[in-house]
Amino acid sequence: MSLKIAIQGIRGSNHHQVAKDYFGEDIALVECLSFDSLVDHVLNRRADKGVMAIENSIAGSIIPNYALVYQNNLHIIGEHYLNIHHNLMVYKGQTMEDIEEVHSHPMALLQCKEFLKAHSHIKLVEAVDTAETAQRIQREKLHKIAAIAPKAAAQLYDLDIIASEIQTITNNSTRFIVVKTQNKELPKTEINKASLRFVTDHKRGSLATVLNVMSDCNLNLTKIQSLPIIETPWKYAFFVDITFDAYDSFEKAKSLLHIMTEDFRVLGEYKNARI
Amino acid sequence: MSLKIAIQGIRGSNHHQVAKDYFGEDIALVECLSFDSLVDHVLNRRADKGVMAIENSIAGSIIPNYALVYQNNLHIIGEHYLNIHHNLMVYKGQTMEDIEEVHSHPMALLQCKEFLKAHSHIKLVEAVDTAETAQRIQREKLHKIAAIAPKAAAQLYDLDIIASEIQTITNNSTRFIVVKTQNKELPKTEINKASLRFVTDHKRGSLATVLNVMSDCNLNLTKIQSLPIIETPWKYAFFVDITFDAYDSFEKAKSLLHIMTEDFRVLGEYKNARI
Numbered sequence: 157m158s159l160k161i162a163i164q165g166i167r168g169s170n171h172h173q174v175a176k177d178y179f180g181e182d183i184a185l186v187e188c189l190s191f192d193s194l195v196d197h198v199l200n201r202r203a204d205k206g207v208m209a210i211e212n213s214i215a216g217s218i219i220p221n222y223a224l225v226y227q228n229n230l231h232i233i234g235e236h237y238l239n240i241h242h243n244l245m246v247y248k249g250q251t252m253e254d255i256e257e258v259h260s261h262p263m264a265l266l267q268c269k270e271f272l273k274a275h276s277h278i279k280l281v282e283a284v285d286t287a288e289t290a291q292r293i294q295r296e297k298l299h300k301i302a303a304i305a306p307k308a309a310a311q312l313y314d315l316d317i318i319a320s321e322i323q324t325i326t327n328n329s330t331r332f333i334v335v336k337t338q339n340k341e342l343p344k345t346e347i348n349k350a351s352l353r354f355v356t357d358h359k360r361g362s363l364a365t366v367l368n369v370m371s372d373c374n375l376n377l378t379k380i381q382s383l384p385i386i387e388t389p390w391k392y393a394f395f396v397d398i399t400f401d402a403y404d405s406f407e408k409a410k411s412l413l414h415i416m417t418e419d420f421r422v423l424g425e426y427k428n429a430r431i
Numbered sequence: 432m433s434l435k436i437a438i439q440g441i442r443g444s445n446h447h448q449v450a451k452d453y454f455g456e457d458i459a460l461v462e463c464l465s466f467d468s469l470v471d472h473v474l475n476r477r478a479d480k481g482v483m484a485i486e487n488s489i490a491g492s493i494i495p496n497y498a499l500v501y502q503n504n505l506h507i508i509g510e511h512y513l514n515i516h517h518n519l520m521v522y523k524g525q526t527m528e529d530i531e532e533v534h535s536h537p538m539a540l541l542q543c544k545e546f547l548k549a550h551s552h553i554k555l556v557e558a559v560d561t562a563e564t565a566q567r568i569q570r571e572k573l574h575k576i577a578a579i580a581p582k583a584a585a586q587l588y589d590l591d592i593i594a595s596e597i598q599t600i601t602n603n604s605t606r607f608i609v610v611k612t613q614n615k616e617l618p619k620t621e622i623n624k625a626s627l628r629f630v631t632d633h634k635r636g637s638l639a640t641v642l643n644v645m646s647d648c649n650l651n652l653t654k655i656q657s658l659p660i661i662e663t664p665w666k667y668a669f670f671v672d673i674t675f676d677a678y679d680s681f682e683k684a685k686s687l688l689h690i691m692t693e694d695f696r697v698l699g700e701y702k703n704a705r706i
Binding site: 192220262361363368376377381384 | 488491492494495537544557558559635639643645646650651655658
């Protein structure tokens with residue numbers, strides 16, 4: 157039986173691409189129209205694993221997704237980076253002059269800002285998913301409306317690409333994580349990256365002390381993000397990603413951070429996808 | 432002549448509320464339908480100052496707005512916190528049962544997630560601004576469509592509130608910044624907060640070293656956010672907010688950070704709005 161992989165979005169979306177890159181072609185895709193629904197599917201075992209975007213080189217972290225992982229006790233068992241390519245696609249035969257509206261995910265609209273500025277007669281409409289509009293254009297034979305979506309969506313839904321690679325920054329990389337209800341039993345020798353969450357108080361230098369310990373244990377910080385804890389003023393939660401060469405170093409740091417911080421949790425231990 | 436204040440959104444929006452709280456009632460409001468347009472207005476002096484949301488206790492930082500401030504050399508001259516109250520509003524006489532769609536800003540939809548889940552027959556549609564849908568419901572006498580917007584929008588556009596305070600987390604605070612093309616000449620004794628941006632390389636412990644210096648200079652970290660620099664792998668930009676008691680301590684830290692980090696820039700020096 158194929159592995160059931162939940163993605164945000166539908167066939168032809170960037171999440172679909174990541175699922176194929178990571179798991180291969182032999183998967184049963186579970187299309188979810190929100191990240192909440194994706195998490196529900198994983199928790200209720202209607203999917204074996206889930207793929208979700210977690211940060212983007214232009215827009216930064218998708219904090220609500222960090223919160224979903226944390227609050228639902230999901231484990232990050234892997235990561236994948238995808239270079240995002242945005243393409244403007246339309247119903248067969250339509251041209252740039254015909255287009256009155258472009259529909260796409262807010263993140264995609266943001267990432268094509270400069271291109272869209274240069275075609276200011278086109279109205280921007282936010283949509284739930286990049287590929288979903290492509291599908292709808294074909295199904296409802298929509299004229300005057302363009303989608304911004306990956307090339308795969310144009311092939312899948314038989315649309316014409318009238319402008320390709322329209323993203324503002326060409327090196328537009330998005331990081332995705334693979335989540336599961338239980339931690340995957342990866343051999344310790346293969347683990348060289350981890351995602352952590354911990355809380356420190358507002359005392360001067362408390363974060364510096366934590367980072368010193370990490371540095372002493374030979375951990376490299378690849379990401380840090382503070383988030384005030386809403387219910388508790390003056391406390392901060394930190395989401396931190398680290399890479400390391402030896403699992404032993406990480407284990408030592410873990411036992412120290414358990415003592416030094418509050419609510420210390422390892423959100424996942426996995427293999428670094430970026431060498 | 433009244434001060435011309437650019438906001439994202441229209442009259443009745445949360446940005447409008449912040450502009451009134453911060454500058455008083457005697458302002459000329461410049462309504463902008465995107466943050467880009469807001470920045471354009473400030474740069475071209477069609478507005479004296481701009482008010483923009485910069486982070487939220489649920490969704491985290493609005494990274495693209497940090498990028499707008501940085502890339503356009505704007506100065507942060509003040510900040511303001513607003514507790515966000517979301518209300519479901521409709522054309523006079525419509526009831527909950529009549530509603531088929533709810534339109535609002537993606538951030539507002541996210542913040543009312545639990546309420547909307549409980550009314551799953553209602554389709555969610557993302558809109559550019561919270562108040563804009565309220566205005567449109569009145570102007571076009573829209574039935575079957577509800578807006579999520581502040582109470583002020585219901586009064587302004589004569590709508591019925593059919594559910595109030597529908598945000599998931601009741602303590603939902605959003606931080607706004609006030610931006611200007613030049614730095615405001617605030618007396619040094621009144622300055623006790625600053626926003627910084629700097630770059631460090633991937634060398635182990637480089638951030639820890641910077642935070643140690645900040646801590647030694649008696650600066651308190653209230654926010655930290657790393658962002659990979661797209662064009663330069665292994666380099667990270669950090670957006671950091673700090674508070675301090677004495678401007679002298681900050682001045683000392685500034686001269687050290689200038690030497691220790693790359694591209695060090697003070698995005699703004701201002702008065703801490705949260706005591």
